[in-house]
Amino acid sequence: MNQQLAVTPTPTELKLVIAGLGGQGVIFTVCLLARTAVALGHSVMLSEIHGMSQRGGSVISHLRIGGSEAPLIRRGTADLLLALEPDEALRNLPFLRRGGVVFVNTEDGLRPEVAEHLERLEIQVLSLPATHMALELGSAAVTNVVLVGFAAAYPFLPLPIDALRETLAVIAPRGRELNLQALEAGYCAGRRAAGAERAVPGSQTFGAG
Amino acid sequence: MKHEVLLGNEAIALGLVEQGCRVATAYPGTPSSEILDGVIKYKKQYARQVYTEWSVNEKVAFEIALAASWTGLRAAVAMKQVGLNAAADPLFSAAYTGVRGGLVIIPADDPGPHSSQTEQDSRLTALNAKVPVFDPACPAEARAMVEHAFALSERFSLPVILRPTTRLCHARQSLALSDVSPPDTPIPAVKFRKDPPRWAATPKLRYRLHVELNDKLRRVEAEFAGSPLNYVVDEGTSDRVGVIASGVAFHTARQALRELGVSVPLLKIGTPYPLPRGLVGKFVASLQAVVVLEEPDACIELQLLDRSRVRGRLDGMVPAAGELSPEAVSAVLADVLTDAGYKIAPPPDDPELQALIESLSLPVRKPRLCQGCPHRSAFFALKREFGPKAIFPSDIGCYTLGINLGAVDTCVDMGASVSMANGFYQANRLVGDARPIIVTIGDSTFLHSGIPPLINAVHTGVCFVLVILDNHITAMTGFQPTAASEKLADGGDAAHKVAIADLVYACGVTFVRVADPYDHENFRSTLREAYNHSQAPGGGVAVVIAESSCVLEDPSSLSQNPTPVVVTEACDGCRYCVEAFACPALVLRPDKSRVDIDYKICVACGQCIDACYKGFIVPQVMETAGSEL
Numbered sequence: 001m002n003q004q005l006a007v008t009p010t011p012t013e014l015k016l017v018i019a020g021l022g023g024q025g026v027i028f029t030v031c032l033l034a035r036t037a038v039a040l041g042h043s044v045m046l047s048e049i050h051g052m053s054q055r056g057g058s059v060i061s062h063l064r065i066g067g068s069e070a071p072l073i074r075r076g077t078a079d080l081l082l083a084l085e086p087d088e089a090l091r092n093l094p095f096l097r098r099g100g101v102v103f104v105n106t107e108d109g110l111r112p113e114v115a116e117h118l119e120r121l122e123i124q125v126l127s128l129p130a131t132h133m134a135l136e137l138g139s140a141a142v143t144n145v146v147l148v149g150f151a152a153a154y155p156f157l158p159l160p161i162d163a164l165r166e167t168l169a170v171i172a173p174r175g176r177e178l179n180l181q182a183l184e185a186g187y188c189a190g191r192r193a194a195g196a197e198r199a200v201p202g203s204q205t206f207g208a209g
Numbered sequence: 210m211k212h213e214v215l216l217g218n219e220a221i222a223l224g225l226v227e228q229g230c231r232v233a234t235a236y237p238g239t240p241s242s243e244i245l246d247g248v249i250k251y252k253k254q255y256a257r258q259v260y261t262e263w264s265v266n267e268k269v270a271f272e273i274a275l276a277a278s279w280t281g282l283r284a285a286v287a288m289k290q291v292g293l294n295a296a297a298d299p300l301f302s303a304a305y306t307g308v309r310g311g312l313v314i315i316p317a318d319d320p321g322p323h324s325s326q327t328e329q330d331s332r333l334t335a336l337n338a339k340v341p342v343f344d345p346a347c348p349a350e351a352r353a354m355v356e357h358a359f360a361l362s363e364r365f366s367l368p369v370i371l372r373p374t375t376r377l378c379h380a381r382q383s384l385a386l387s388d389v390s391p392p393d394t395p396i397p398a399v400k401f402r403k404d405p406p407r408w409a410a411t412p413k414l415r416y417r418l419h420v421e422l423n424d425k426l427r428r429v430e431a432e433f434a435g436s437p438l439n440y441v442v443d444e445g446t447s448d449r450v451g452v453i454a455s456g457v458a459f460h461t462a463r464q465a466l467r468e469l470g471v472s473v474p475l476l477k478i479g480t481p482y483p484l485p486r487g488l489v490g491k492f493v494a495s496l497q498a499v500v501v502l503e504e505p506d507a508c509i510e511l512q513l514l515d516r517s518r519v520r521g522r523l524d525g526m527v528p529a530a531g532e533l534s535p536e537a538v539s540a541v542l543a544d545v546l547t548d549a550g551y552k553i554a555p556p557p558d559d560p561e562l563q564a565l566i567e568s569l570s571l572p573v574r575k576p577r578l579c580q581g582c583p584h585r586s587a588f589f590a591l592k593r594e595f596g597p598k599a600i601f602p603s604d605i606g607c608y609t610l611g612i613n614l615g616a617v618d619t620c621v622d623m624g625a626s627v628s629m630a631n632g633f634y635q636a637n638r639l640v641g642d643a644r645p646i647i648v649t650i651g652d653s654t655f656l657h658s659g660i661p662p663l664i665n666a667v668h669t670g671v672c673f674v675l676v677i678l679d680n681h682i683t684a685m686t687g688f689q690p691t692a693a694s695e696k697l698a699d700g701g702d703a704a705h706k707v708a709i710a711d712l713v714y715a716c717g718v719t720f721v722r723v724a725d726p727y728d729h730e731n732f733r734s735t736l737r738e739a740y741n742h743s744q745a746p747g748g749g750v751a752v753v754i755a756e757s758s759c760v761l762e763d764p765s766s767l768s769q770n771p772t773p774v775v776v777t778e779a780c781d782g783c784r785y786c787v788e789a790f791a792c793p794a795l796v797l798r799p800d801k802s803r804v805d806i807d808y809k810i811c812v813a814c815g816q817c818i819d820a821c822y823k824g825f826i827v828p829q830v831m832e833t834a835g836s837e838l
Contacts, residue, residue, distance in 0.1 A: 043382075044214060044381070044383045045380060045381075046382075047381075068463065068467070069346070069349075069382065070457075070461045072535050074557065075536055075558045076557030090571055094559065113569065121562065
């Protein structure tokens, strides 16, 4: 019965964990990704946290594009982690599978203690000073959108930038221009970084270098 | 057909509107609150005539929906699981009398718990009340189950429960929606028909209604045995181990089995009470061991007569508390499967990385009152005025977070603060304890169930100070209007504002003052006055209404009158303000040398000026003037 009602699952499944602090727009971020995936014909299942846990505090959301209807993602199986804050990236690193990727908003990369484990688990850290960039655009509130744009520049997040742009224009009617600029800025930074990385294989940005 | 991403609670709401629900009531509570918001959204979107309201409490909400049902209309009532405790009286009674129009009760359970005082299982309340239960596994199924629920309710003239859990309520799933508005049916030509032997049954007749109810449940169980909501996936793949799962645990279990690389028969139960025991018994008998996965407690398992092959909560195989996370489910299944000789995939977690992350002592982010919250100012004043010696009974709402300010000592259930103060007063008199009793309760909670214990206190001559934290809204659950609001649930402005001060006077309280907690001096002197009144001969309860709007909902007073502050160079990092005032915008430097204002989140309320007793937090203008000297 629910097979008829739910969108037919796509054969492949992408599992994302989105983490940040209350007020950073974790729920908006996951809605942006989910609605874009649905517009592209994928099924989605995601979970979010409301109420007591929303007043400040760590906020986390799990997003499954295609595949199962289970709302939570098991530790050690997520493909991608989007972290709006470096400590929240660290806290949620154990969700990633071997070979997973973390996109993180940070000026300095992740603490050097984890580097060895990331290498062992073949986890890539792709970092961006998204808050700094958002402030340059005029508001820290669009930090999350900068980070999404950044992630979209990499093949790991198979959501085309055009599709993200279209969703963003719909779900952020107020401050639309600023949001689109933020997406663009993140995307361009990602394109540059991805290009540089191809030129210098293995140059990742963890550690406080 | 188009596809939209719907919150679980919105999917339930859509189901209600699609199925011709005409009266929907609720009292807000996480994780259920967006159900009524959703009904309001879809009734407007599809131009349906549906009466919706945020009732004053769950019992009232239930009885309003019941009357609509007895009139012959389809009705629904939503609440969080503990709200069903408040509505238990009419629930148990309505099971006996039965209903006319379909009546669907939606209590949202909170395994974890994430935002509740208990992990109680509404399915067990239903078992006790003898009310059938539907247990959806995902938003899409919840929407579809509304149709089954109304149909069953009307066929058997029984109230029924649709029981979601947090992970369903707050999941979002892509659902297929029709491009055109679903077909509307006219409001049925029904009227309340008098039937005193049923609607006003006396105890003798209640006995007969109970016999009738038992017979209905037998027939419902037989019907559930053939229901498409109960089915087996991966049938015949094994005769050693099987799994029975209901609710969200069904998808979690299915996913876990995939990740373990094992295929075993999985019986999905959509109707856990009354359990189709024949169907489930046959499934169990066909296997050597069966794991039951359900939340938050054992409801299916309890109804199984032969549990010799059953592994679950009752034999300790499944943890008896906490959420059935993917990790927990995986661990249970791995144990049972390994015992039965299955080869399973190794767990994907990396214990080394996990251990390292735990060793990093990452900052613990406790929920806190928002920056600028007037409750913080009120609690800070209470603590300054009465000190740690006072007993501070408090209640359910945002202001429970006053615990961070050391001005919340008890939190039991809605309205309990005022009753507990009655009790502490009497107990303290017996044991010779003269500490002040200072109660805090929110506006919505006071209206919900704070009034009867206040009447009780006046009548029995109890003395305490009652601070009603009136921020004009039910803030914690998403800004639902209260009976003291100008707006109705759907935005209509026909509401009659109930005045809290008038209610308090009417309860027989003689000392009632309204004071703004932002105005420290006046607020503190009002508290003193109240305390003195309560202690004077013939004093009794003194009530202070701390009136100031929720700054998240209505920031207008702040933006019109900002008081930006700075921390002066003299700050010595003593952390008093950080700990005693606990504002998220006051941040201790990592080297602990001083405190800074986080201007990204500071709302310029200026309330922290008093939080530094050394005078190092000052208004910005003053600091500028000072530096010019």
